[in-house]
Amino acid sequence: MEEKNEKLRRSANHVQVFARDINFFYLDKGVRGRIEKTDEGFTVVDTNIKFSQKEIEGLIESNPEKFSPNVILRPVYQEIILPNLAYVGGPAEMIYWLQLKGIFDHFKLPFPVLLPRCLLVCRETTTRKVE
Secondary structure: OHHHHHHHHHOOOOOOOOOOOOOEEEEEOOEEEEEEEOOOOEEEOOOOOEEOHHHHHHHHHHOHHHEEEOOOOHHHHHHHHOOOOEEEEOHHHHHHHHHOHHHHHHOOOOOOEEEEOOOOOOOOOOOOOOO
16 A cells, blocks of 8 residues: 555555555444554554454454444445445545555455546636636
8 A cells, every 4th residue: 555655646646545454443341442553452542452464453342333443444444344336435535545446456356347426616606707
């Protein structure tokens, strides 16, 4: 993803999202926290929740509903669960989806056709052309 972000920067586009080492949230008992790798294993940011490698692997296997994708992996989940032929979005959304193309390629998932949404400018009748 960093390679794609660098290409976007060079082409004067704004990078929309940034990947983390772990792109999941932990969900349990009202907690929705980002998971980070630590020297001891894993921690849920801003909580006292900690897991060893073995514990988190067991929890992923036994309770996958306790893990939610962040902005990087949400479209991948979305397309696995409910595949789309096409995605219609605005300019920033197009850049966002293009950033994710490599992730779809890595997992050998079909990437939807990206279609730009119609953009309109509404103006009042009192607005006149300045010559």
